[in-house]
Amino acid sequence: MISAIYNFALTTGANRVIRGARIEHVCGDPTLSPEKDYAFGMRIVTSALRTLTVAVPGPTLFDPMEAAHAS
């Protein structure tokens, strides 16, 4: 689950929670230039896909902006 309200998302039973940008633009940021907006969205999406390839013990938060989780 990609969500900007990530703390709440962790309480819903979702086991792989990826921090999204903002509620109104979860996968990107329109205030950035089109290139940077797309790169940001891509970082979030690839982080999310990466979580599908790792085992998790229970609800776990992944932050795309942390180096370990970035593509």
Added chain:
Amino acid sequence: MGSPLRVVHYVNQFFGGVGGEDQAHVGVSARAGAIGPGRLLEKALGEDARVEATLVCGDNFASEREADAAFALGAELDRLKPDVLVAGPAFGSGRYGLACALVCQIAQAHGIPAITAMHPENPGASSARRGAYIVPTGASTTSMQAALDVLAPLARRLGRGDALGSAEVEGYMPRGARRVHDRGRPGYERALAMLLDKLHGRPYRSEVPYAPPERVSPAPPIADLSRARIAMVTTGGLVRKGNPDRQVSANAVRYHRHTVAELESLSPAEWEAYHAGYFNHIVNSNPNYILPLSFLRDLERQGKVGRVHEHIYALPGVSTPVAVSAAHGRSIAEDLRASGVDGALLVAT
């Protein structure tokens, strides 16, 4: 003093003195007066009440031949015309609990108020049967007297034609029915009183029942993303432009499945957001923000993702009850599983 309250008591083959499991197949019979625990019931009901008859039925008969049991019980109740029917208590016995719930439903269908008692985890107490008044009991017959002490006064009131108050006041299991009433004090006073109790470590009870979300076993990881089929789901209220499918903007009673097989990206000319819970305009200029098709296609082209699944699923999550959301989720998951999808991204707003 009015006429004595006429009660009919329902018991299974064991409490009816017919026999144990070996007699669980027996059909419905009626005996005059109270039998076994019915005598304790009669005593608990008080001076002006009589257990006029006891209906006995085998637990297996009631569960395996429900229609026959229902017919026979209905016929007996029409004949006896009691003021109230009391079934059980069934405690932890599952088939007995189901039979008690059944006979209460039948009684109510025949215009006779009915009440039963069983352990809260008895299958007979499950939500499908919750139209009946069910008093919670312990798991075993050792709590018989305690159960009758709660059950009997409620049975009397039902038999006299009184409506019962709320579950929390009267002591029966909540039936999920809502009735508007006045709590006597404004909400802000009650909220502050509750907060003070909480801060001082005093007991308090929430007016809004809270059900913690269930834990879900994490799905095992995908071994190779480059060979995986990935699907996308959103609760951001994505709809085709103009909302031709007439999706609602909140409290989704259904979700919509769309085909994106021919699409490289979600275009604002063809898609928009219709969701009452957030400012939709940003997604309207780029729907990929809530359903990242453009990114997935890019990764598919690069060989980093095996296949982008041709179907996407969308609904407005806001104000959708948890139970409804869970049903939508199960349905979508079944679809995905049947299509050989390996993993899914769910974007929530």
